Amino acid sequence: MKGRWVAVKNKNIDGSRFGAANINVRGRNWHITQALAPIDKEQWHGLFVAAQNDHLVETGLSVPQLHQIEVRHARSNIVSFPSRTLKILSWNLRQGARLDDLWTIAHFREADILLLNEVDMGMARSGNRHIAREIAEHLGFSYAYAVDYLEDTIGSRQQRRVCRGQVNDYGFSGKAIISRYPLSNVRGLRLPEMYSTLRASRRRIGSSVVLMADVRTSRGAMTVAVVQLSGRGNPQFRRLQMSVLMERLPLLQPCLIGGDFNTHTLDGYRFWSLGKAPLRLLRDTQRFSAPQRYEPLFKYMMESGFRFSYFNERKSTWHAPYLGAMLNARLDWFCGSSLIPLHSENVPALDENGRRIIDRDGIWLECRP
Helix, strand or coil: CCCCEEECCEECCCCCEECCCEEECCCCCCEEECCCCCCCHHHHHHHHHHHHCCCHHHHHHCCHHHHEEEEECCCCCCCCCCCCCEEEEEEEEEECCCHHHHCCCCHHHHCCEEEEEEEEECCHHHCCCEHHHHHHHHHCCEEEEEEEEEECCCCCHHHHHHCCCCCCCCCEEEEEEEECCCEEEEEEEECCCCCCCEECCEEEEECCEEEEEEEEECCEEEEEEEEECCCCCCHHHHHHHHHHHHCCCCCCCCEEEEEECCCCCCCCCCHHHHHCHHHHHHHCCCCCCCCCCCCHHHHHHHHCCCECCCCCCCCCCECCCCCCHHHCECCEEEEEECCEEEEEEEECCECCCCCECCCECEEEEEEEC
């Protein structure tokens, strides 16, 4: 069924309002391409002028790159899946600017499938590199890449200072699935955004994509999905986003979801909510590192047949810079259905000298269908 972009303006589950945003609830027809094309600079300027004038939904419809997935298959891909453990690594790469340092971590080379968030393509902050393609070519794997956002700026204030005078070649930020085994039935799904993506400090068009693909195993097809839920939303909205995804997942085959669930238990948009974080930590010092009781998506997913137990190590994956370990949070998760988890662990983002590369750790899972 052909999807449609809609503007969402509704009440949240807790009764609060959330603003208009561009989303693709039904999953507009996605087109597979071998290479995403850059957007002409004049067209780019026109897109953001139109979006700024309250035509955000129509603007999203007019950008082909927001409905395309770049897929390339490696010649060396193994055709059949051996009857053994599947090793999966999920990581929020923080755009991939420190990719060369992350290569020193052995898990990158040992994984069968990588589920990656915040992956740049043609962004000055990461050297205008195609991060997903570089990783796939280095490993000799197949990959799929979908665009979350068209970025009109270089990024954060700090990134703009570092990259002053530079320009984006593509200006794409997205997600990637990189696999030792062939990918089939590659598709995408856009999640609702709670607030406008046209913030003055970081203007962008788009919304978070769930990138999905099937991998053939010894017991049939298995679906893998990489997701990033709203860090600016509240727990009820993250549960809503997950329910949108659940409507599109196959019911009769093994499925693994991995990525950045942003389960910080707060409303990331409201200053008063963030300001109360120290008080809430005094009441429960494990609130951020063990957020299950504060985030309704966990109960919803378990009621839907997905498991978290044994799929995740009980440690934080986000490390608060310059703040104390009490603020470290578990934001990244695996959850699976019809899968047997064998081993899980966090992968520290540390270089050979023990210095932190980025503030996010990866998560590692070994499982069998």
